Amino acid sequence: MRFPTWAALPLLFLSACATSSGTQGPRAEGSAAVASRLLPWSQQIALREQWLEQRHARLLDMMRRHGVGMWIIHNEEFHDDPLTEHVAPPRPYAGNRDIFVFVDAGAEGLKRVALTGYHDVALERFFELPGERAPREVLAELEARYQPKTIALGIGGKRGVTRSLTRDGYAFLAEALGSAAEARFVSAAPLIEEYLDTRLPDEWETYRGLVALTESVVKEALSSSVITPGRTTVGEVRRWLYDRLWALGVRTWFQPDLRVQRKGGAATTSRGFLATATEDVVIERGDLVHVDFGITYMGLNTDWQKMAYVLREGETDAPEGLKRALDNTRALQDVLMLQASRPGRSVADVYDETMAAMKQRGIEAMVYSHPLGAQGHALGASIDFRSAARKEEPKLLRDGSYIAIELNTATVVPEWEGQKVFVMEEDPAYLTKEGWKFFVPRQDAYYLIR
Incomplete structure (x- = not known):
């Protein structure tokens, strides 16, 4: 007996995701509106069991490829x-x-x-x-x-x-x-990796909807409805994110983190990255705020990083120097996703080509992208400076796989008296023969907190 196909159910978020960066409308929905299309648990199980039939149908060939x-x-x-x-x-x-x-x-x-x-x-x-x-x-x-x-x-x-x-x-x-x-x-490690890293075509719409939900939640968190400059703390934003997940009926696989960069503030690092802000930090006007956040639903996981700017009195947009910093990160995304990456390419070659292009352009960059799907830090081919430094055989990119395009650039900002500013972005993407493609359009401008 086969369960009915749930393709007509609203979970698939077809109306929640824009198909081009110029499309507005549905993507402006709040998280509650997007989440209204989530399936009840019983229907989640039914759909996931349909996916399980497809996974089992692929398993014997995988076992034979790995000699199991x-x-x-x-x-x-x-x-x-x-x-x-x-x-x-x-x-x-x-x-x-x-x-x-x-x-x-x-x-x-x-x-x-x-x-x-x-x-x-x-x-x-x-x-x-x-x-x-x-x-x-x-x-x-x-x-x-x-x-x-x-x-x-x-x-x-x-x-x-x-x-x-x-x-x-x-x-x-x-x-x-x-x-x-x-x-x-x-x-069983090689078999497990292929099994978990193989995405099903039928998962695609559900996952795209999950990314849209992630975007909606983060847009709310980094907005004036949650943050009051001079009063709201990092801890309060984090707790808002936890409570929003509870209200939506979904989970997260890691603690939401925020980073705050401020003119004249000393940048502290942790394990080579800009350190997260402590919960007692008050978000002030002129701050650049970053969030790292992910959602777990239907056995799938997202990972998402975005940047917001807190407008000073009289400002209507971020300073030009901060905009150029975001442009540098977008340039890094373009090279990694569209120029360097193709199915079957070695991740080491992709990383080297990307970093060479950034060096030629004079952009200080870091790349630490990782697979997504069954886990947040999933199994598969990572395009990561740490992987590039290891002596193990580089993995090949797998057509159709999902990845978190996670990276940053560091740019000197004149309006901040030459202070270096880090713009960190992370977006779920899927691999095609033309390179990686985002599930929803990337961030082209800072979220603005008024």
Whole structure:
């Protein structure tokens, strides 16, 4: 049985997103109006289960590309594996051990077995359920019948989602499968990366709507409706963002951060970046305010950075020097997204070409873009100065993947007596044969706080 297609439902935000930078109207909506198109939880589950069918349909080819004969995801009560919601129906799992097994069964195709503490009809759509049989018995039987050359587990990866198997979980699987099978345990990291980094065409509209919602929330936060110059603190804006998420019924995957740059103020750094402002900082007229914020919904995540200027008395726009600083960051975006990036290119080549172009133009730049999707800091190919410095083999850009175009430029501003100003931007984008494209138009002017 297939659930009905939810394409007609308002969640897809078709009216919430402008298709060109010159389009106004729908994109001026507040976050409450955009969020009114969010699906109830039951319909979110139904749509995500449609996506899960498509993911499972791609899995066998992925397993064969990575030489994986069997893939096991081991979920524990109070210690959920972050893969579970992406390999099984996205519902709560409260069994002591819930185990999901994928086997390359040769001519039989992909065999899927769920070993859970309870029977669930939703699981029957995706997995064989062995009833009351003991998980150890079923695992041993699967191993003996199919004799997989490799058994991939969440071990040995460099990221949390690729090394999520607990020590006790490993011991349980090793005992159930036997020492001969344990000798064939391998890291599932390469398979996990391709599985999570592969975006589905059907996700695109939902994700675009999520980006539009992120934009709406940030525009409200960096506006006169939230910030009163000389009175509102950074902590109050942060708490407003938390409360807005709660009211909208969505989550975030990291703490919202704000940075404040001020004429005559000393720029402090943290790990090589402009440091975040403490919560007691009062936002004043003439400040340049930056926010870093993301939303989690439907198993997808956004990451978003934007800049606002607090007008001084008598001002109607930001000073020209600050505008030129924003122009420099836009120039960096253009080179990275449209000139340097193409599917199949090495991220090292993309980074080097981008930075060479910035050097030629005399623009001081930093690039630290990362994949987006199932996680905020997702798996896949990063275009990042830190990755460029590592000795590991550079990854290739994957057609259709999502990324956070995260970067900044530093520009001397005459109106600030030659002070260097950082303009930091971050926008979700997707890769096409013509380069990266934004889901919604980028920031072409500072948000103005009056």
